[in-house]
Amino acid sequence: MSLISCRFYEDKFPEIDSFVMVNIAEMGAYVKLMEYGNIDGMILLSELSRRRIRSIQKLIRVGRNEVVVVLRVDKEKGYIDLSKRRVSPEDIVKCEERYNKGKMVASVMRHVAEKTRTPMETLYQHIGWPLNKRYGHAVDAFKLSINNPDVWSDIDFPSEAVKDELQSYISKRLTPQPTKVRADVEVTCFGYEGIDAVKTALRTAEAQNTAETNVKVKLVSPPLYVLTSQCLEKETGIKTLERAIEGVKKEIEGQRGSCIVKMAPKAVTESDDAELQDLMAKKERENAEVSGDESESESDEGPVQGDI
Template sequence: MSLTNCRFYEDKYPEVDSFVMVNVKQIAEMGAYVKLLEYDNIDGMILLSELSRRRIRSIQKLIRIGRNEVVIVLRVDKEKGYIDLSKRRVSPEDVIKCEERYNKSKAVHSIMRHVAEATQTPLETLYENIGWPLNQKYGHAHDAFKISITNPSVWDEITFPSEPVKNELQQYINSKLTPHPTKVRADIEVTCFGYDGIDAVKDALRAAEADNTPENQIKVRLVAPPLYVLASQCLDKTLGVKLLEEAIVKIEERIKAAGGSCTVKMAPKAVTEHDDAILQELMEKRERENTQVSGDEDSESDDE
């Protein structure tokens, strides 16, 4: 048994009428020779008549060597190893579903392969003991892997080949599939020119942080008056955006009651590390501009 090669699923061959992901290897007069990526690269063929519903003028425009294609299985001859496939009978919806399943299966395969190499356990053994039983119980091993991050009971009915395999698999799943927080940010200008203007601005901005919880926190940072940044980190980007939107409404209500105004310069959105770096640069620049240089007085006294 190999440490790196194995089919993704328990069945050695795909079912007739199922959708599979293939890679085009060669184009001939009869059609295109392909490898079934989910079935350990076994051979298949898309017949010329199954490439397109329209009249074929150029095969190269329909299919190219090296490209992945979603196809449907027409016939499987297990004795001779022939698998006939069709591209023309696949709808756009079928392509989306197949691609989603293939990407999940590829992610599982990558994790299993790492564990196989790290523990020197044959890949097929891992699939037999872990991957295929999880496919049966959870619909897909990838879904089970994600659940296992917060609910280790997923492993209760799994018979691991060894304790090192179990430990390596759990650690690698946690490092690969644990969701990372998304940074969400909004830029606002808050002004109030009344008698208690400064205190009114502070009070309005505190309203944004008033309902912070350990799970969901909003931080307000000053760039340079009157520009402020609201920032939050959430696993759910949509929730993060909603939190900032609600915080801005609170700030607007408070500052308007005090006779001031709040203007949104950048609506709440997910930001990248690059966006953060630009903001930090801007803050440092404003800080330098506001710092008073006291070297002029010294030079005047020297001249005297």
């Protein structure tokens, strides 16, 4: 058995009418079934496309991954006939999702195999395939095990070293990381108590904070403010900021002010955060330069420019 390669599923061959991910081999319509240990298959020329074929090379490119459907399987001879033209866009999405899950499990198994010198097929036999049966997919069981150790209660690990390495690696790699969501708004109020009105309105964004939906407000430079939230689900964070902005709008408009969304809530990356920090630092330097100009003019007899 190979140390670092194995099929994703217990069955050595795919079922007829199932959708599989293949990699186009060098010989035109000959392919490798990536989920089944790279066994050979062939896309029949009549099953390449619903349209007239002008160039096979343009239709299927060597080295490219494709989703195809299984037409026939001869387990004795190892022949697998496949079709590309019978695959719908919906089928492609579902197959890609399943394949990506399987690829993640394979990556985990490969790591454990290399660390413990245990063949991958042994790991699949004892861990991967039993979890597929019980939880639908081993990757779902892996994620569940982070907070629920009972997932492993019926698993017969090949060794304690395998158990320790697997649980440690899953904890490091699959623990959900919080997503940061951000929105930029301009809040203004030119009434008699405008400053207090803006402060009160922005406080409403943080008024409904919980451990799961925590909103923070930062000043970039009046009237621009940044609202941020961190949570495990991106959609939850977006909805949280949308509710916060609605609360700010309602409060400030009640004081005859306005709240304009300059950037709608969206998930941001570290580079976005770095750009925001650079912008805030730039505004801070500009304010510091103004303060310095004022101090130099203190010797003048007239009122200093910028004094309130």
